[in-house]
Amino acid sequence: MEPTTREHSRVDLGDVRALQGSRFFNDELAPVPVEKRTWTTYNYFALWMGMAHNIPSYALAASLIALGMNWLQALITITIGNLVVLAPMLLNSHAGTKYGIPFPVFARAFYGLRGANLAALLRAFIACGWFGIQTWVGGEAIYVIVGRLAGSGWRDSAMIAGQHWTLWLSFAVFWVVQMLIIWRGMEAVRRFENWTAPLVSVGFLILLGYVLVKAGGLGPILQDSGKLGWGPDFWKVFAPSLMAMIAFWSTLSLNMPDFTRFGGSQRKQMRGQILGLPTTMTFIAIVAILTTSGGHVLYGQDIWDPAQLADRFSSPVVVVVALVALVLATISANLAANVVSPSYDFSNAFPKRITFALGGLITGVIGVVIQPWRLYSDPDIYIFAWLGFYGGVLGSVAGVLIAGYWVINRTRLKLADLYLPGGAYWFTAGWHWRAVVATLVGAVLAVGGAYGGPFPADGLIPFLKPLYDYNWVVGLAGAFISYLLLNTRANKEETSDRDGPSRIDPAAVDG
Secondary structure (H helix, E strand, C coil), X not given: CCCXXXXXXXXXXXXXXXXXXXXXXXXXXCCCCHXXXXXXXXXXXXXXXXXXXXXXXXXXXXXXXXXXXCHHHXXXXXXXXXXXXXXXXXXXXXXXXXXXXXXXXXXXXHHCCCCHHHHHHHHHHHHHHHHHHHHHHHHHHHHHHXXXXXCHHHHCCCEECCEEHHHHHHHHHHHXXXXXXXXXXXXXXXXXXXXXXXXXXXXXXXXXXHHHHHHCCCHHHHCCCCCCCCCHHHHHHHHHHHHHHHHHHHXXXXXXXXXXXXXXXXXXXXXXXXXXXXXXXXXXXXXXXXXXXXXXXXXXXXXXXXXXXXXXXXXHHHHHHHHHHHHHHHHHHHHHHHHHHHHHHHHHHCCCCCCHHHHHHHXXXXXXXXXXXXXXXXXXXXXXXXXXXXXXXXXXXXHHHHHHHHXXXXXXXXXXXXXXXXXXXXXXXXXXXXXXXXXHXXXXXXXXXXXXXXXXXXXXXXXXXXXXXXXXXXXXXXXXXXXXXXXXXXXXXXXXXXXXXXXXXXXXXXC
């Protein structure tokens, strides 16, 4: 089986029936045929609009105000973070468009056919946490909406496990709706993203407009100098906050091949992402910062959860219309950012047993078990513990992928062997120890010094504590350099030999 290069330098494997006997192959992990790679610039822009315009994105920006930044400091922090994370995102997106493969299959080229599960499941379990957080805040919005319409009986219902039972019911309804959409497959997700994308901004603009009117315009908001000033107190918070902004999308910086595998060309997916991520996140950041600052002017406190802020408004119509739009936005974001990737990742672990839809159901179940209401309860835990820790770990995975694909392999992969036991990417029993070691080195350097929240004040490993404030950068750089150093000249030559045409070994396929 010889892959062919088609229009826009996209590689097509052609007839994949010879691979169907491999235990590392199923139809959802197979390379997308070139004729089905039809996503346009708009599809990627709409995808990012749907993913960025959601309640946790709003809360991410709003939490910076709650930590003491003023509007300008928060906006600068978010903008820099978005521009930084865009670089690895585009670098890893390239393989998806060129070869039509999802992230876990891409990872096989560097971690091995079995070792790729390490990278994929790290990403998957974090996505499960995010799925749970998004579902919790979406359910909270439904709870507020119904409470405004149904009255005090809904809002003052009996408490179960520290929450009103009606809030638990709202959470469950939101969960079920998302599972029904994902059960219909990837095409249903794309259609949902396309029709919700132009609408998701409405709810946030309504919130902002209401606050501006009640607060007397922008003047009182922009005059707020924040609690930190521009001295040492600000810079102490800036570095970990910047890493949190990067970590917020570091998940997508790994698994964008899950989406770019459908791209019509490299130019289309790159242009869609460059237009989509920085603009949409800057928009939501401005709205969140101004709305939260306005809420401080009105209510004397920083309310970083938009559902709780909207609940303070006196107009039921404003509350209902705004939160309905936010519910749609959160479904859109959750499906794209937090269900697609783990569905592929769990399927990659057991290709013959777990379909894309079943992977989505597993994601949903784990997202509940992880107790997202605890992760979302405090901005310090949300930013410094949750975002900071996993950002450092995923940064190390990104370092291995970028080093392997761009520096060592020079964007050349032997496509059929990504599905073949005993092929070029089998390494040692399906594992590439160099990638695993590089990932561990990067991760330990990045998060070994974790402190604050649930971590010791002096850090897990005290002498690494200073590095934790720069966790994502440290993780990426540490793994990138380690992977290059571990690949000796002989290994590089061996890698270059993989660029020849694929040869299918029937015994390997059956194995």
